[in-house]
Amino acid sequence: MIRERNVTEITHFILLGFSDLPKLLTLLFIAFLLIYITTVTWNLCLIILIKMDSHLHTPMYFFLGNLSFIDICYVTSTVPKMLSGFYQEQQTITVMGCAIQYFAFSLMGLSESCVMTAMAYDRYAAICSPLLYSSIMSPTLCVRMVLGCYTAAFSGSLPQFCAILRLYFCGPNIIDNFFCDIPQLLNLSCTDTFLSRVILAIITMIFGVTNAILIVISYVYIVLAILKITSAKGRSKAFNTCASHLTAVTLFYMSGVIVYLSSGTGSSSHLDRFGSVFYSVLIPMLNPLIYSLRNKEIKDALKKLPKKKGCC
Template sequence: MVIDGGRNSTTVTKFIFLGFSEFPKLRVFLFSTFLVIYLITVFWNLGLITLIKMDSQLHTPMYYFLNKLAFLDICYVSSTTPRMLSDFFQEQKSISFMGCTMQYFFFTCFGLTESCLLVSMAYDRYAAICSPLLYTTIMSPTLCLQLFVGSSITGSFGSFIQLCGLLQLNFCGPNIINHFFCDLTQLLILSCSDTSFLQILFSVLTVIYGLASVLVILISYGYIVATILKMSSAEGRSKAFNTCASHLTAVSLFYGSGTFVYLCPNSDDSLSQGKLASVVYTIVIPMLNPLIYSLRNREIKDALIRCKKRIFS
C-alpha cells in the first residue's frame, strides 16, 4: 500500500490472493490435478484445431466455429490457470493493481466472446436443420467470418466497459482477494468507492450477454425441435438430434456453472463452494468441450482415422 501524504488514507497498489489456502493439506494434490487438467485442455484443443485444419472434409461452417471455440478455450483457460498454478507454492500470492485489472479484462474478454460464439453456433445448427437446402448459401464463409469477428468485437467491448469501470474505483484496504483470480465481485467488496453504478452496469451486461444469449439459443432450438418433430424418418430425427446434443451440453455447462457462481449468496461456505464452481467454468469446461464435441461425432472420428493413415502410411 502507498500512504497518501497529508491524509489518513492508503492506496492499494497490489492485492493478495488467498487461493485455496483453506485446503492446506490438499495443496500438492490440487496443484497436480489442475496442472494435468490444464495440460490436457491445451493438448486436446490444439489437437482439435490441427485436425480441423488438416482434414478438408471438416472445412464446413460447423467445424469453423468449433475451431474458433477451441482457440478461445485455450486463451480463456490460460488467462487464469498458469497464474493460479504458480501461486500454489508462493509464500505471498500478490498481484499488482494493474495486473489484476488486466487479468480480469482478458478473462472476461475471452469468456464473453465465447458466450457470443455459442449463439453463432446455435444459429449455424438452426440453419443446418431448418433450412438444409439453403444451408451452404446461408452459412457462407463471409458470414462465418463476420459472426466470429462480431463475437470477438462484442466480447471485447463488454470487457472494455467493465475495465473502464474498474479503473475508476479506489481501493484503500484491505487488499485480500478470497479467490484464485481477480474476480469482479471480490474487487467490488474491497473497493472503498461507491460501487452501485458498476454493480448496475455488471447486471445490465449480465442480462445482455447472459440472459439474451440464452434466450436466442432457446429460440433457435425451439425452431429446431419443431423441425425435428416434423421429420418422418426416425433416423433423420436421431441424426439431427446428435448434431445439436454436443452444443446443448456445452451451453448448459458454460451457463450453468457461471449462474451458480454469481447467483449464490456471499457466505463463507458459499465462497468456498463458489471457488470450486469457478474451477469448473474456468478450467474444467475448456477441457471438456473438445471431448463433448468429439465423443458422438462420427465425422471427427473418421477424420482421426484418415489422419492416422496419412501419418503412418
C-alpha cells in the same frame, strides 16, 4: 486525479487460492497442471485437425475451431497464475494486473457466449433450412459472425476494465479465490461501486440473458423441425447434430449462473471458489471432449491422420 484520503491506497491484492488446504496443495497442483496441459493439448489438436481435414471445412467446425482457441485463452487467463502461487507464502497481484487478468477472462468468457450463440444459429440453419444451408451459412457470413463475436466481447469487456481502474482500494486486500473476479473486487472497493455494478448488470443482461434467449429460440425452432421428421432415424440424426452443442451450452450457462447467484447471496466462499473452478477451468477441458465423443466426422478425420502425426 489526486485523491485526498486518510487511508493508504492498496496497490496489490493477495490471492488466497487454495492456501486453506495445505495438506492437499501438492495433489491440487498436479491436478490443475494436468488439467491445463490436457485442455491446451485437446483444444490445439482439435484446431489442427479441423485445419488439416478438408471434410471439416464447414461452418460448424469453423465455429468449433474458434471455440477451441477461445478455451485455450480462457483457461490461460487464470490457471498459470494460480499454479505459480501454489508454493509461495503469499500470492500477490497488482491492482493493474488484477484488472488486466479480469479483462482477459471476461473477454474470453463473453466471446465464448457469443460463439455458442452463433453455433446455435448454425444448427438452426442446418436443420430448419437444409436445402438453403450452404447459401445461408456462406464462408463470408461465418467470418463476419466470428469477428462480430470478438468485437462484441471486446466492447463488453472494455467498460468493465475501465470501471475497475476507477475503483479505489484501501483494505482489506485479500481475494478469497484463485483469480481476480469482479464480484470480489467490487466488495473490496472503498469507493461507490454503483456505476460498476450497473455496468456489470448491463453486460450480464446483454451477453448472458440475450444470448441465452437467442439460443433457446433457436432450439425451439430446431425441436419443432425435428418433430416434423417422419423417420425415427432422421430424427435421431438431427438430434445428434445438436446434442453436443446443447450439452456444452447447458454446462457453460448453468455453472456461471450458479456461481454468480451464490456470490450475490453471500453464500460460502468455498462454494464460489469450486464453482469458479468448474466454469473457468473444467469446462474448457470438457468442451473438445463433448464435441468429439459422439462425432463421427471427427472420429473419421482422426483415423485418416498418419500415425506419426497422431498428437490427439
